[in-house]
Amino acid sequence: MASLINIGMSGLGAAQSGMYTLGNNIANADVESYSRQQNVQKTKGGQQTGQVFIGTGTTLADVRRVYNAYLENQLRTTTSLSSDATSYLNQITPLDTALSSADTGITAALQSFFSAMQDASAKPTEDASRQLLLTSAQTLAKRFNTLSSQLNQQNSNLNSNMASLATQVNNLTKTIADLNEQISKVGAITGQPNDLLDQRDGAVRELTALIGADVVEQKNGNYDIYLKNGQALVLGSTTQTIGVEPSATDPTRMSLILNRGSTKMDITNSTTGGELGGLIRYRKETLDPALNELGRVALVVADAINSQLAQGIDKNGNFGASLFGDINSLKAISERSVPKLGNSTGSGNLDVTIKDTGKLTTNDYQVTFTSATEYTVRRLPDNTEMGSFDLTTTPPPVIDGFTLSLNGGGLAAGDSFKITPTRNAAASIESVLTDPKRLALASPLTATSGAGNKGTGVITQPTLTTELDIYDSAQLSAMQNGLKYSTPVKLVFGDDASSPQSYTMFDAQGNSIGSGTIIPGQENKLQLSVPMRDASGNATGESFSFEMSVSGAPKNGDNYTVSLTGAGSADNRNAQSVIDLQTKSTVDVGDNGKGISFTDAYAKLVSNVGGKAGQAKMDSDATTALHTSALDSRNSLSGVSIDEETGNLIKFQQYYTASSQIIKAAQETFATLINSL
Numbered sequence: 008m009a010s011l012i013n014i015g016m017s018g019l020g021a022a023q024s025g026m027y028t029l030g031n032n033i034a035n036a037d038v039e040s041y042s043r044q045q046n047v048q049k050t051k052g053g054q055q056t057g058q059v060f061i062g063t064g065t066t067l068a069d070v071r072r073v074y075n076a077y078l079e080n081q082l083r084t085t086t087s088l089s090s091d092a093t094s095y096l097n098q099i100t101p102l103d104t105a106l107s108s109a110d111t112g113i114t115a116a117l118q119s120f121f122s123a124m125q126d127a128s129a130k131p132t133e134d135a136s137r138q139l140l141l142t143s144a145q146t147l148a149k150r151f152n153t154l155s156s157q158l159n160q161q162n163s164n165l166n167s168n169m170a171s172l173a174t175q176v177n178n179l180t181k182t183i184a185d186l187n188e189q190i191s192k193v194g195a196i197t198g199q200p201n202d203l204l205d206q207r208d209g210a211v212r213e214l215t216a217l218i219g220a221d222v223v224e225q226k227n228g229n230y231d232i233y234l235k236n237g238q239a240l241v242l243g244s245t246t247q248t249i250g251v252e253p254s255a256t257d258p259t260r261m262s263l264i265l266n267r268g269s270t271k272m273d274i275t276n277s278t279t280g281g282e283l284g285g286l287i288r289y290r291k292e293t294l295d296p297a298l299n300e301l302g303r304v305a306l307v308v309a310d311a312i313n314s315q316l317a318q319g320i321d322k323n324g325n326f327g328a329s330l331f332g333d334i335n336s337l338k339a340i341s342e343r344s345v346p347k348l349g350n351s352t353g354s355g356n357l358d359v360t361i362k363d364t365g366k367l368t369t370n371d372y373q374v375t376f377t378s379a380t381e382y383t384v385r386r387l388p389d390n391t392e393m394g395s396f397d398l399t400t401t402p403p404p405v406i407d408g409f410t411l412s413l414n415g416g417g418l419a420a421g422d423s424f425k426i427t428p429t430r431n432a433a434a435s436i437e438s439v440l441t442d443p444k445r446l447a448l449a450s451p452l453t454a455t456s457g458a459g460n461k462g463t464g465v466i467t468q469p470t471l472t473t474e475l476d477i478y479d480s481a482q483l484s485a486m487q488n489g490l491k492y493s494t495p496v497k498l499v500f501g502d503d504a505s506s507p508q509s510y511t512m513f514d515a516q517g518n519s520i521g522s523g524t525i526i527p528g529q530e531n532k533l534q535l536s537v538p539m540r541d542a543s544g545n546a547t548g549e550s551f552s553f554e555m556s557v558s559g560a561p562k563n564g565d566n567y568t569v570s571l572t573g574a575g576s577a578d579n580r581n582a583q584s585v586i587d588l589q590t591k592s593t594v595d596v597g598d599n600g601k602g603i604s605f606t607d608a609y610a611k612l613v614s615n616v617g618g619k620a621g622q623a624k625m626d627s628d629a630t631t632a633l634h635t636s637a638l639d640s641r642n643s644l645s646g647v648s649i650d651e652e653t654g655n656l657i658k659f660q661q662y663y664t665a666s667s668q669i670i671k672a673a674q675e676t677f678a679t680l681i682n683s684l
Contacts, residue, residue, distance in 0.1 A: 010054070010063060011673040017064030018666030021048055024067050025659040029652050036647040040209025042072040043647050044201055072201045073645050076224070079208060082637040083222065087215040087280035089634040092627040094285025096620075098161065099293055103620040105157050106297070106613045113304065113609050116150040119143050121589055127448060128582035132322070132575060137443030144330050144438040151305045155433035158298045165286050165294070166261040170251045172217050172283050173263065179214045180232065180246045183207060187229045188244040194228055214240075218249075219280020236277035238265055249274070255348045256373065256425045263287070291388065293619055295430075299369040300612045302429035303594065305436045307605045310334050310364040311593045312585060317477030319447030319581030324574030326475065326483045327447025327581070332437045333478050335360050341414060342431050344374075347423040355416025357424050359409050365596035366408030372426035374411065376418050382411075384426075449578035451490060452553055457566040462503065464561030468580060469553045469569050472534070489539030489551055495570035496520070496537055500561040503527065508561070512537075516544065527560040 025046050035041040047069040053060030109115040123143035127136040186207040193200040207230060214220055214232065220240060223231045232241035240247055247267055254262040254275070263283065265272045278284050309331035316327035333339070343359035357374065361367070371387045377395070384393035384406055396404050396411075398418075403410040409428045440446070452469040476482050494515065501509040507524035512535060514520050520538060525531040532554060539549045553569070572578055589606055596602035603611070 010061075011676075012670055014062070014064040015666050015669030015673060017051065017066060018669065019663060021046070021065045021067060022659045022663035022666055024070075025662070026656065028070055029656050029659065032647045033649065033652050033656075036649060036652075038205075040205050040212065041647070042074045042201070042205050042208075042645040044070050045073055047071055069198070070201065072199070072204060074204075075641070075644055078637070078641045078644060080222065082634075082641050083212055083215045083220075085630065085634040085637040086212055087219045087284075089627075089630040090216040090282050091219070091280050091285040091288070092623065092630040094282040095289045096623040096627045098165075098286065098289040099616065099620045099623050102158070102161065102293065102297065103616050105154060106616055111150075111154060111157070112613065113147075113150055113154065113301075114606070114613070116143075116147045117308075117589075117606055117609070120147045121586060124582060124586050127446065128579040128586060131448045131579045131582060132577055134443050137322075137446050137448075140446060141330075141438065141440060141443055144440070147308075148331065148436050148438045151301070151308075151433040151436045155298070155301060155305075155431075158294060158301070159434065161294060162259070162290065162298075165290055166251070168286060169261050169263065169283065172286075173249045173251050176214065176217050176240075176283075177246075177248045177250075179210050179217070180240050180248070182210045183214070183230060183232060183241050184244045184246045186210065187241070190228055191244075215281060217281045218278065218283045234265075234274065234277070235279050236274060238267075238272065238274065253348070256423065257345050257427075258348065259345070260290070293616065295371075296369055297612060297616055298433075299371070299427070299429045300608070302432035302434075303364075303367050303369055304605050304609050304612070305433040306334055306361060306367065306429060307364045307593050307608070309432075309436050310361070311588050311591075311605065313477045314475075315581065315585045315588060316447045317475040317483065318451065318471060318584070320449040320451045320572045320576065320578075321447045322444040322575055324572075325445075326451070326487050327477065328440055328442075328445040329477050330438060330440045330446070332435070332439045334364070334432070335478065339431070339435055342435075343409075343426060343428055344411075345425040345427065347425070350422045351419040353416050354418050354422050356414045357426070358412045358414045359426055359428055360412070361409050361428065362405050363408040363596075365593055365602060366405070367428055368407050368595070369429065370407075371430070372406070372428075374424045374426055376420055376422045378420050379418055387425075448582035449572050449576040450580035451572055452494070452569055453572045453576070453578060454555060454567055454569045457568070460562070460565040462500075462562035462565045463559040464500070464557060464565055464567075465559045466567050467556040468578075469555040470580075471551065471553050473551045473553075485539075485547075485549065486551065488541065489547065489549060490571045492542055492544070493537055493539045493551070495568045496535075497566050497568050498533075499564065499566045500525075501563060503560060503563045510561075514538075514540075525557055525561075528558075530556055530558040532556050 028044050028046050032043055046067060048065050049068040051063040051066050053062050105111045120143040123136070123140040127140045130136045186203055190200055190203050190207065193203065211222055211230060211232070219235045221233045221235065223233065225231060225243075229243045230241065231239065231243070233239050238247070247265060250264050250266060251261040252264050254260045262273050262275045263278055265274045275287060278287055313329045313331055316330055319327045321327055340358045340360050341356060344357040346354065346356060368386070372393070373385045373387055374382050376382045380398040381395060382398070383395050385391065386393055386407075393406055396406070398411070398413055403412055411426070450468065451471050454466055454469050456466065473486070475486055496515070497513045498510050499513065501511070506527055508527050509522060509524050511519055512521040514537070521535060523533065525533075533556065534552065534554045536550050536552045539547045539551060541547055555569070588604070590604050592600065592602035592604065594603050594605050594608040
């Protein structure tokens with residue numbers, strides 16, 4: 008009967024261990040990395056009795072994890088993808104809102120500025136409308152400043168987040184390596200340590216949420232963790248750490264560094280997946296291009312409006328002053344290049360001067376010196392070769408709208424610079440004009456018909472075609488004096504009986520300075536050049552050009568006078584030319600002269616970011632769905648079902664009760680046997 012008691016005891020033990028396992032499952036039901044455990048029982052060896060074997064009960068063979076390596080790996084992969092997409096979406100959403108919002112974007116501020124310009128154009132002699140225009144210009148500049156500040160703050164946040172995430176990655180890799188060591192030791196002696204294996208899988212899953220990684224399981228049960236570029240993070244019980252450092256080519260951007268003992272490796276461009284991958288992808292694909300595009304729009308707005316105002320006359324009778332700051336101030340040109348860390352001792356910096364805002368792109372550039380003066384230029388990020396150049400070339404070559412020159416020091420072969428022509432422009436644009444009378448709303452030349460004209464000739468108002476540089480005060484002063492002392496000029500028409508009809512242009516002293524012909528009855532565009540004189544009436548050797556149209560049929564002796572527009576003029580033609588900039592091709596102008604307006608350029612920026620934000624939302628939804636599906640698949644196998652465990656608990660309770668009855672029956676039988684003796 009002792010064997011019957013032993014059988015009952017083995018059943019009690021099996022039922023009890025089953026309830027232990029079930030209790031552990033239920034207690035860990037909410038632990039994310041926990042894998043459901045099951046008891047594996049086997050029968051004890053039978054005892055031979057006569058010609059048969061009688062069983063001796065059961066024993067606990069193992070407590071196993073309900074685990075599938077394929078499902079776990081699928082969950083790691085989708086975790087990495089979902090974290091990447093979510094990280095990207097969380098960054099681009101506020102950028103999209105800032106660019107497109109009427110309260111923070113540029114579109115509303117531009118519309119307000121040009122509405123104010125329209126009002127000033129309608130009332131060019133009124134100081135109140137001019138003051139409103141100055142206020143609108145200040146608002147526009149501040150809107151650029153604020154938006155640029157938001158984008159730069161986002162870059163600072165990215166730098167901080169990258170550092171924090173790198174620390175978390177290092178902590179997790181250390182944890183995984185420690186668990187590898189413990190699992191290896193315990194597994195070699197006492198079998199599979201289920202709880203340690205679950206902890207390690209949980210740590211790996213957390214790691215893949217931070218950075219894309221691949222897991223390779225070794226024969227001894229250790230996990231080796233590799234980055235997507237093949238570099239190892241964990242090898243058995245050893246680790247390699249990652250960190251962040253200012254980029255060698257651009258210290259304002261943090262790079263992700265893999266520390267490999269005595270050497271370091273920049274893994275920024277090869278990092279994909281996880282939250283870090285999403286942040287780096289967002290900075291490269293969206294933030295930096297948006298910052299460059301915003302800067303390009305700011306440069307074109309400032310330059311185009313300033314340049315057009317240079318072609319006009321203000322209320323004081325002087326050539327126009329700049330409404331916005333000089334795009335090529337000493338501060339601006341020095342901030343457009345970033346020397347590479349490790350450049351030769353005493354090396355200078357590069358000054359980047361904008362020569363043609365219409366040719367600017369949204370790219371950055373890498374300049375590498377092959378000698379003290381010779382350098383090559385690559386357009387980033389596609390690394391397009393722009394050619395080889397020399398600093399000593401005069402004038403310096405224009406590369407995509409800008410030129411380079413050395414600022415102090417000397418350079419050596421191997422020195423390198425990152426050129427950012429547009430990045431800082433939105434942050435530095437400012438409205439500098441404070442006197443509303445200095446707004447040049449009038450055109451510099453005005454034509455009047457002779458009082459005694461008898462023909463049907465009609466003229467258009469003249470347009471000064473000599474381009475003026477508003478940033479060159481010497482040129483403006485020379486032109487101011489030249490027009491002052493070289494006008495008025497008079498066009499006198501000859502015999503109207505002949506066709507073509509001749510005309511002669513006379514200067515203020517009555518000297519003939521040019522002649523030509525028109526076809527009466529047609530519109531004739533005249534392009535005229537006038538020699539300039541100084542205050543003493545002496546020729547300066549310079550000239551200015553203008554154009555006008557003559558239509559109808561002037562009579563013999565009819566004349567038209569072209570003179571410098573006076574102070575306080577009600578003329579608004581230059582204001583209308585500024586208004587026309589809304590639709591004029593000023594951005595991305597090709598060799599054929601075709602391009603887009605700066606309003607369209609900003610709209611394109613908003614559209615591009617909005618499109619990327621929409622795509623990011625779809626990517627996030629898709630990867631979240633994949634992650635949810637993978638998690639459900641894993642949990643359907645390895646997760647704890649309270650209902651199922653409760654049912655099994657009842658089964659083991661009954662099992663325990665039945666086993667105890669076996670023991671009771673054995674005891675009663677044994678007692679009856681003893682009493683009979």
